[in-house]
Amino acid sequence: MDEGFALWHLGLRKQLIFRKEIMMKDSYCRIFEVWRLLVAALMIASVILGIAAAPAYAAGNQRFPFSAFYSGTVSFRSDGVWLLNGRGIATLMGRSTNQGYLVFTTVPVDCAGGVPSDNHETLTAANGDSLSIVSHDVACPVGQNLYQGSGYWEVLGGTGRFTGAMGGGSFVGYADLNQDTVKFHWFGSISAP
Numbered sequence: 001m002d003e004g005f006a007l008w009h010l011g012l013r014k015q016l017i018f019r020k021e022i023m024m025k026d027s028y029c030r031i032f033e034v035w036r037l038l039v040a041a042l043m044i045a046s047v048i049l050g051i052a053a054a055p056a057y058a059a060g061n062q063r064f065p066f067s068a069f070y071s072g073t074v075s076f077r078s079d080g081v082w083l084l085n086g087r088g089i090a091t092l093m094g095r096s097t098n099q100g101y102l103v104f105t106t107v108p109v110d111c112a113g114g115v116p117s118d119n120h121e122t123l124t125a126a127n128g129d130s131l132s133i134v135s136h137d138v139a140c141p142v143g144q145n146l147y148q149g150s151g152y153w154e155v156l157g158g159t160g161r162f163t164g165a166m167g168g169g170s171f172v173g174y175a176d177l178n179q180d181t182v183k184f185h186w187f188g189s190i191s192a193p
Helices: 003-058
Strands: 063-076 082-090 094-104 115-125 130-143 146-158 167-176 181-191
Touching: 063 094, 063 115, 063 167, 082 115, 082 181, 115 146, 130 167, 130 181, 146 181
Parallel strands: none
Antiparallel strands: 063 082, 063 181, 082 094, 094 115, 115 130, 130 146, 146 167, 167 181
């Protein structure tokens, strides 16, 4: 083999490899450019959708499951209103407190000795954000000075991250008037706080 031919062949081979590398770099550059444009388009779309979704979110169209368990004490005012204080845990709130009062109503009952009432409660998270609700229920006697109630609840308002929240669901409660204790469980859904 001629030495000149070998050098020419080696040079040609280097040129071909160099051109292949340039073509690959060019392909990678094109792919990267398309990727960059795609990412930019997705970011712009997410901003537009986020802005468009914000009013719906604020309006409470997105609902989340809500469950709250509280136990505490009951005391009685001279006018017959029950005062309720306790501690518990709730979704979207964590460990929190409840304060409220119970007012007797005249709703028809479906159990002998049943007591209809509206239970107004304020659930307060550790950071001070609160959710105010009212439960409409009937408590039925299940023993000597023992009552078990059930009904439905609805959000009246809130503060902090619960400002503008809406929602409701079912309620069950238990009162032991021998020990002056109460237990509550609210479950349902609330709008995005």
